[in-house]
Amino acid sequence: MKRADVVIVGAGQAGLALSYCLGQIGIEHAVLERGRIGERWRSQSWRTLRLLTPNWLNALPGSPYEGGDPDGFMDKSAFVASLEAYAGRWQAPVECCVEVLSSRRTGSGFVLDTSAGAWSAKAVVVATGHCDRPMIPFASETRGEPLSLHASQYRSPSELPPGGVLIVGASSSGVQIADELARAGRRVTLSAGKHTRLPRRWRGKDIFFWLCRMGFMAQPLDALANPESARRQPSLQLAGRPDKADVDLATLQALGVELTGRVRGLADREIAFADDLAAQIAAAEAKQARLLAEIDRFAGGERPCRREPVPLPSARPERLSLTDGSIRTIIWATGYARSFGWLEPLALGADGELAHQGGVTSVPGLYALGFRFLRKRDSNFIGGVGADAQAIAAEISLYLGRNGRQAA
Known part of the structure; x- marks a missing residue:
């Protein structure tokens, strides 16, 4: 021993x-x-x-x-x-x-x-x-066709079957994978639940410059009003791109990504979405506005231009068939246990x-x-x-x- x-x-x-x-x-x-x-x-x-x-x-x-x-x-x-x-x-x-x-x-x-x-x-x-441990909701219902995998199993666009991709989850991994697939010419649908939107840069500095300078990142657990709620917050919609560009629901829509609400069920080889996309976007916008206002007060001086909100798509799919060939891959960016x-x-x-x-x-x-x-x-x-x-x-x-x- x-x-x-x-x-x-x-x-x-x-x-x-x-x-x-x-x-x-x-x-x-x-x-x-x-x-x-x-x-x-x-x-x-x-x-x-x-x-x-x-x-x-x-x-x-x-x-x-x-x-x-x-x-x-x-x-x-x-x-x-x-x-x-x-x-x-x-x-x-x-x-x-x-x-x-x-x-x-x-x-x-x-x-x-x-x-x-x-x-x-x-x-x-x-x-x-x-x-x-990767979490995949409805794991038993998504066996077989189309290909169903967790974000941790995704490697590159070329390693997926040709055709449309449904990504479930709009936190860091979900939006980055959606961005890569859309730029590779794939048709992408993104199911967005609770998410946290922040700009990559604000007032000429990386967003983490401000979060660290304000003491936000080092904030101890006992200083939080609801630590358990904080633990459940989704990861930031950010990407470490060399061009330091934003990757969020607005930039994804500009690339042709179709947005819909969170997955609410899967039955008879059909996936159904909640009609909550507007509410999820509004909640993320409100949270972002509060934090950016805190940064502005901390930094002082002239307030920068307001960040444009995420446009709400006029049409959102309520259901998608898993048998008609329109979706060939589901990627579950749904976190871990x-x-x-x-x-x-x-x-x-x-x-x-x-x-x-x-x-x-x-x-x-x-x-x-x-x-x-x-x-x-x-x-x-x-x-x-x-x-x-x-x-x-x-x-x-x-x-x-x-x-x-x-x-x-």
């Missing part, structure tokens, strides 16, 4: 950031990764994906951005290479292709069963990320999620990192995970010290 004081599960940006922080305070640990470093970036995203956040915002602990394009957007292959370089620079003790099958507390520590044998640890950190079946039930809440307060669970020695709103708004952002990693490293150091292991 292999041993480590701390086992970190996951070698994405969260797990590597914590490895650096633990190394800095002399805590012996291991990072177990079921694939390769940054595996989800490699295998669960489309080929042309770029980070949503500008390069200057993507620093990890001990590794500030020092490149020549701070306002650019790194593509996924470059980001994976940067994670590998980061792990190599700090000699992170990563063991790749080791899947953790179960973790259970025994006495004063944990036993982890893995695909490469058993491990024991005094503390365990779940750093598997917020995007774990977490899968914690490998953890002991005491660690989970009634909803099956890992129960924690700021990354500290009720199971002594068990911690979480890299989840959305773990401690603050940007907890699952590349540039936000570092502060959380430092805090969790401090918690682990205290825990090990109280349990007979003094950190160096």
Whole structure:
């Protein structure tokens, strides 16, 4: 049986950031990764994906951005290479292709069963990320024709069957995939539910410049009026395009994308949509207007021109047949759920999620990192995970010290 004081599960940006922080305070640990470093970036995203956040915002602990394009957007292959370089620079003790099958507390520590044998640890950190198990509504009803896949399975327009594409979901992934497919000449229908519209740039700066400068991204969880509601907010309709252009419902309509409301049902090989597109657009416009007004008050000076609202299409399909050949592919940009079946039930809440307060669970020695709103708004952002990693490293150091292991 292999041993480590701390086992970190996951070698994405969260797990590597914590490895650096633990190394800095002399805590012996291991990072177990079921694939390769940054595996989800490699295998669960489309080929042309770029980070949503500008390069200057993507620093990890001990590794500030020092490149020549701070306002650019790194593509996924470059980001994976940067994670590998980061792990190599700090000699992170990563063991790749080791899947953790179960973790259970025994006495004063944990036993982890893995695909490469058993491990024991005094503390365990779940750093598997917020995007774990793809969610596909009506999965059983969409088997067979047309092709039905989750956004994490989409790679490029050329790898889809010829013909029309229905995309369900208008958050970050949905609008970016719709944009790519429309530019490739595909007929695209986008089913838009709740979404968050923001400009890529405002007052001559990237939108994240303002969100960070105002303290919005670092806003702690206890400062939010309704943290659970905040966790359920959809991701921003943004894209990391080299031309820094907007990608939203307005730009998609200009490319010929047909908009409709959220999916309300699927029966008899026909998909039905709710008549709520106008309400969803209005809610997104109101939220955007409030935030941009806050930025304007913060920045002062002359207020920029008002951003044009998303035009409401005059005709919207209420139903689409899945048998007449008009739709050959459905892409479900409908988010993710977490899968914690490998953890002991005491660690989970009634909803099956890992129960924690700021990354500290009720199971002594068990911690979480890299989840959305773990401690603050940007907890699952590349540039936000570092502060959380430092805090969790401090918690682990205290825990090990109280349990007979003094950190160096």
